[in-house]
Amino acid sequence: AQRVTQPEKLLSVFKGAPVELKCNYSYSGSPELFWYVQYSRQRLQLLLRHISRESIKGFTADLNKGETSFHLKKPFAQEEDSAMYYCALPVPSGGSYIPTFGRGTSLIVHP
């Protein structure tokens, strides 16, 4: 089955520590991967997409086809990074695509 997996439900770090939120995918073909973020009681918003190869709010993510991963990284976590992070993959289905999300990882950054 084509899907994304986020193995960690919760990641807790201290301010200034490095952060890596894991995302692994299963996909036949060239995947297009996204990271979305949901701050407390807010709408989900796009953080990164792999084709743009940009850094947003200090976060980066590299597609590793060998390891089938798209981990989200930040060298120094800030308290305002505390949020729910979702990895997403459009999965083809019957001529269309289903944007499919991982279970999400809750990041808590302690002061």
Place this chain on the structure above:
Amino acid sequence: DTAVSQTPKYLVTQMGNDKSIKCEQNLGHDTMYWYKQDSKKFLKIMFSYNNKELIINETVPNRFSPKSPDKAHLNLHINSLELGDSAVYFCASSEERGAKLFFGEGSRLTVL
């Protein structure tokens, strides 16, 4: 100038009632979606419309019926509400299938 807007934001109702959630987008996108976010924060696709036509209908009970009067609107009607329907429902749109999603603020439904 909100891109994707949903109403109502909060909905508290009794089991067995019928309720609707409305969604509108002013981005000119062709594709719209409904997602359900449960208490564990899992996000599950329910429906997708492309230019008023239903293209994705995941295994959702028949009590849920989407309606798209035009490509800027996608409403969700739920009949005979059950306790398990309590969740946050997110509307989203995208320029094309599989592209970046723009989400609404969510509608928190509580069934008592």
